[in-house]
Amino acid sequence: MQILVTGILLSGTYALIALGLTLQYGVARIMNIANGETLVAGCFIAFWLYVSFTINPILGLFVIAPLAFVLNWLIYEVALRPLVRRAKNRGQLEVDSILATFGLMFLLQGLMLLAFGGEYVNYQFLAERFMLFGSAYGLNRVVAFCAAVVIAGALYFFLYHTRQGTAVRAVAADPASANLVAIDVAKTSAMAFALGGALTACGGALLSTFYTFNAAMGIAFTMKALIIVIMGGVGDVRGAVLAALMLGVAETAVASLIDPGLTIAATYALFILVLLVRPQGLFGRRTT
Amino acid sequence: MQRRTFVTLAVSAALLSFTSGFAYAQEVVKIGASAPKTGPLAGGAAVTHWPNVKMWVDEVNARGGLKIGDTQQKIELVEYDDQTNPENAIQNIQRLATVDKVDFIVTPYSTGINVATAPMIAQHGYPHITTSAATDGVEEFAKRWNNSFWMLGTATQLAKGAVETLVKLRDKGDIGNKVALVNVTDAFGMELLGAAKPALTDAGFELVYEASFPLGTQDLAPVISSAKAASPDAFVAFSYPGETFALTEQAQIQGLDVGAFYVGVGTAFPSFAARFGKAAEGIIGIGGVNTDDPKVKDYMERHQASAGQGPDFWASATTYAGLQVLEQAIEQAGTKDRAAVVQAIKDGTFDTVIGQVKFQNNVNPNVWTVGQWRDGAFVAVAADGIEISQEPVKKQGWE
Numbered sequence: 001m002q003i004l005v006t007g008i009l010l011s012g013t014y015a016l017i018a019l020g021l022t023l024q025y026g027v028a029r030i031m032n033i034a035n036g037e038t039l040v041a042g043c044f045i046a047f048w049l050y051v052s053f054t055i056n057p058i059l060g061l062f063v064i065a066p067l068a069f070v071l072n073w074l075i076y077e078v079a080l081r082p083l084v085r086r087a088k089n090r091g092q093l094e095v096d097s098i099l100a101t102f103g104l105m106f107l108l109q110g111l112m113l114l115a116f117g118g119e120y121v122n123y124q125f126l127a128e129r130f131m132l133f134g135s136a137y138g139l140n141r142v143v144a145f146c147a148a149v150v151i152a153g154a155l156y157f158f159l160y161h162t163r164q165g166t167a168v169r170a171v172a173a174d175p176a177s178a179n180l181v182a183i184d185v186a187k188t189s190a191m192a193f194a195l196g197g198a199l200t201a202c203g204g205a206l207l208s209t210f211y212t213f214n215a216a217m218g219i220a221f222t223m224k225a226l227i228i229v230i231m232g233g234v235g236d237v238r239g240a241v242l243a244a245l246m247l248g249v250a251e252t253a254v255a256s257l258i259d260p261g262l263t264i265a266a267t268y269a270l271f272i273l274v275l276l277v278r279p280q281g282l283f284g285r286r287t288t
Numbered sequence: 289m290q291r292r293t294f295v296t297l298a299v300s301a302a303l304l305s306f307t308s309g310f311a312y313a314q315e316v317v318k319i320g321a322s323a324p325k326t327g328p329l330a331g332g333a334a335v336t337h338w339p340n341v342k343m344w345v346d347e348v349n350a351r352g353g354l355k356i357g358d359t360q361q362k363i364e365l366v367e368y369d370d371q372t373n374p375e376n377a378i379q380n381i382q383r384l385a386t387v388d389k390v391d392f393i394v395t396p397y398s399t400g401i402n403v404a405t406a407p408m409i410a411q412h413g414y415p416h417i418t419t420s421a422a423t424d425g426v427e428e429f430a431k432r433w434n435n436s437f438w439m440l441g442t443a444t445q446l447a448k449g450a451v452e453t454l455v456k457l458r459d460k461g462d463i464g465n466k467v468a469l470v471n472v473t474d475a476f477g478m479e480l481l482g483a484a485k486p487a488l489t490d491a492g493f494e495l496v497y498e499a500s501f502p503l504g505t506q507d508l509a510p511v512i513s514s515a516k517a518a519s520p521d522a523f524v525a526f527s528y529p530g531e532t533f534a535l536t537e538q539a540q541i542q543g544l545d546v547g548a549f550y551v552g553v554g555t556a557f558p559s560f561a562a563r564f565g566k567a568a569e570g571i572i573g574i575g576g577v578n579t580d581d582p583k584v585k586d587y588m589e590r591h592q593a594s595a596g597q598g599p600d601f602w603a604s605a606t607t608y609a610g611l612q613v614l615e616q617a618i619e620q621a622g623t624k625d626r627a628a629v630v631q632a633i634k635d636g637t638f639d640t641v642i643g644q645v646k647f648q649n650n651v652n653p654n655v656w657t658v659g660q661w662r663d664g665a666f667v668a669v670a671a672d673g674i675e676i677s678q679e680p681v682k683k684q685g686w687e
Contacts, residue, residue: 006509013507109326118330119597120529120554122563129541135513138541211506212533214331216372220504255510260501261473 002135003256004249009137011248012145013207015152017221018228018240020200026235027172027192030080031094033101035225036218037108038197042068042204043213044116047123057125057205058143064205065198072197076190079104084189105218112215122212140209147206151199152241159237168192172235227267231274233284242282246270316364317354317624319345320384322405323397327372328504331529335557336420336603337397339595341365344611346594354615357622366390374404381405385412391624395610399423399476406433413626415617415633419610420603422446424479430650435630437613437647439606441655441672443476446574447483449657449670450550453572453680454522455491462682463547464521468497470511470535471526476553480526496520506530512538522548529554532573533563540567540686547682548572556602556659556666568661570683575602576659576668577642578677587641601659601666609640643674 017039024032032038045064049055055063079100087093126140159165170178171188179185207213228247232239247267254266274282321341324333345363348354353362366388370377377396384390385408393414396405399421409416410433417437423429426438457463467488471477477500488495497518499511508531515523523546525535532554539549554560555573564571577584584605591599591608599605613633618624621632638645645652654673659666660680667677 002513003510006513010507010509113326113330118325118334120331120335120533120557120559122533122559124563124565129543136542137509138537210534210537212530214334216326216328216330217504217530251507252510255501256514260470260499260505260508260511263505264502 001133003252005132005135005137006256007249007252008245009141009145009248010252011245012148013141014224014228014244014248015148015241016144016203016206017200018225018232018244019152019155019237020196020198020203021222021225022229022232022235022237022240023168023192023196023199025229027168028076028080028189028196029084029090029093029175030076030097030101030193032104032193032196033098033222034105034108034218035200036220036222037105037112038068038072038200038218039204039207039221040213040215040218041108041112042201043208043211044112044121044215045201046205046208047121048116050123050125057209058147060205061147061202064201068201069194069198073190073194075104075197076193080193081186081190084186109215109218116215118215120212120214122208125209138210144206144209147202151202152237155199155237164191227271231271231281233278233281236281236283239281239283243274315359315361317356317361317392317618318364318366318388318390319392319394320366320368320381320388320390321394322368322370322377322380322384323394323401324372325369327370329372329398329401332553333397335559335597335600337607339591339597339599340604340607340611341367341394343591343594344608344615347590348615355619356624370396370401372398372401374401377401377405378408381408381412385414392614392618392626392629394614395419395607403429406436409433410435413630415614415626415630417610417613417633419607423475424483426651427649434650435626437610437633437650437652439610439613439645439652439655440603441652441657443479444483445655445672446657447480448487449672450484450524450572450574451487451491451493453550453658453660453670454488454493454524454548456680457522457548457682458493460682465492465494466496466518466520467493467522467524468515468518468520468546469495469524470497470499470501470515472503472505472528472531473500474503476528477526484524484526493522501531503528504530506534508534509538509542511535512542512544516542516544520546522546522550524548524550525552526574527551527553529557533560536560536564536567536571540564543686545685548680549683550658553602555661556600558598558600561661561664561666567686569663570661570681572658572660572669572680572683573666574658575600576656576666576670576677577601577605578656578668578675579665580667580677581643583641583643602656605641606655609638609642609645612640613638613645 021035046057046060049060083096128139129136130139130142167183175185228243232243251263324330345365349362353360368380395418397420402418402421419439422440424443471481497515532551550572552573556575561568616638617632621628656668656671658670660669669680
């Protein structure tokens with residue numbers, strides 16, 4: 001039971017890490033290598049708001065989300081739009097966007113180093129005992145998990161039950177055809193990228209309540225997000241959530257029952273297994 | 289992301305020209321530094337390494353510079369980021385030696401990068417005073433690279449210190465025989481584990497839970513809950529800062545009831561005490577300094593003033609001491625000749641913040657090995673060859 005709960009809590013964290021990227025990669029077709037840096041930036045801003053203005057990280061989300069949305073929109077318009085225009089096909093856009101966001105990664109990392117230095121940072125927020133089925137869990141993790149559920153639920157509602165969301169899914173499925181049915185693909189892509197960035201930054205803000213972070217550790221998050229996105233099926237929110245759940249529970253089970261040293265092995269074993277059985281990811285659509 | 293910092297000389301040069309003659313005042317000692325500003329070890333280096341380099345250069349220059357023969361020469365520092373990458377570090381050293389033509393270098397940061405750069409540093413004949421490398425290889429390395437000096441002790445010393453501390457607590461009746469032992473799976477964690485495990489069994493401890501986890505794991509709830517299920521009397525983790533914080537937080541949340549809680553590296557960081565507050569009281573870990581020593585006290589105050597943050601309670605003081613050794617050796621040798629300075633380090637005795645340093649076969653044998661948080665300071669409770677600050681006590685709960 002404890003394994004299951006710990007695993008599910010962990011999967012909430014993973015979902016937060018991956019949801020943003022699944023939008024950015026799946027819809028806007030931008031393979032955002034700076035995803036982890038966006039997340040760490042979210043961590044730092046939440047930390048800064050908390051320490052300097054005693055704004056608690058949950059309220060901080062209401063500052064961080066719009067800020068990240070606007071910034072990511074600008075990044076898309078300034079740095080990535082030209083690439084989208086130039087790209088002749090999806091493959092070329094992927095290569096170009098990887099290179100561009102690679103640069104963005106260094107830029108963000110440098111800015112964070114400048115602003116916050118290279119030290120390890122963490123702070124105490126809701127690091128209290130939360131009893132569930134007779135075992136103790138960190139309240140901050142429970143809160144982050146609940147927020148992940150709310151965010152994923154809202155995202156699901158938006159994508160599957162609103163007009164705008166349907167447009168986003170249409171672009172994810174086939175940008176060329178979406179254009180034919182009067183969807184503004186350019187605007188929808190920009191929106192998806194910005195929304196993805198905002199989600200990632202919010203994830204960072206929530207993670208910062210229980211992770212120790214520094215300016216240089218974004219890449220670890222990018223890797224994790226990438227695995228989850230590919231496992232879940234590119235551009236599918238349900239897939240990303242399911243993949244996050246699988247990874248979270250599998251890692252915790254392996255760490256508790258076998259050996260904590262094998263968690264990474266478990267992650268990749270599961271990853272390979274999924275790719276062998278469903279190369280397009282859990283919810284991905286077979287390319288025609 | 290390479291950056292150079294040039295120390296401005298104009299004002300001081302003008303002042304000095306009255307006293308020691310203009311020609312002398314213009315001569316400077318160029319010192320090169322390559323260490324992480326980015327990458328996985330940037331966090332550690334920003335606490336332990338860079339603030340000491342800056343403080344030392346500022347202090348020496350404020351005194352008017354290094355006394356070399358009958359001249360006084362200011363230090364000009366050239367800094368590079370090695371991105372926590374040994375290959376970059378080697379290139380940086382090469383560049384410092386051949387392009388910047390620095391007179392001396394500051395040690396790189398971390399065991400791995402010090403060992404990786406040692407051949408290149410040896411090739412250029414620079415004295416290489418390592419202050420952030422704790423490994424059992426030091427004697428062999430010291431023999432292989434005659435110009436290298438090792439100040440932070442060995443993995444065996446650190447592990448033995450940990451075991452001695454547990455034995456002391458057991459003899460006082462504070463803890464029983466059952467130990468949970470976990471480690472990070474990299475060279476550092478494995479080496480300490482390799483030294484600690486036989487020492488624990490020899491001392492009659494029973495290992496009730498053993499586990500290892502990869503570097504960068506922050507979700508350590510399963511480790512603590514499994515350890516808790518084995519109901520140990522003492523918990524020992526050889527971990528890096530990220531894991532150290534995560535393990536401690538989980539132990540606090542899950543209420544891991546042990547009389548001795550040992551974690552580290554990272555326990556000695558001031559941010560550890562800031563993060564855990566009262567719950568940090570009684571936690572033991574790698575490092576510790578003798579905070580009763582007025583020299584250490586003074587050093588900590590200067591560090592706070594210079595960097596706006598306190599030093600860590602382990603390698604910070606050693607790092608500064610290493611720079612003091614370099615400074616005193618250059619002044620004793622009275623020349624910028626590298627071989628002469630290497631010889632001066634071998635022969636000399638140096639008065640530093642961590643006490644008298646006298647190398648034996650290029651290794652500093654006297655180190656603090658275990659510290660314990662007591663009233664906001666991480667005091668040395670175990671040491672090899674030098675005085676400890678206080679005797680270890682039992683950890684009293686997490687509240």
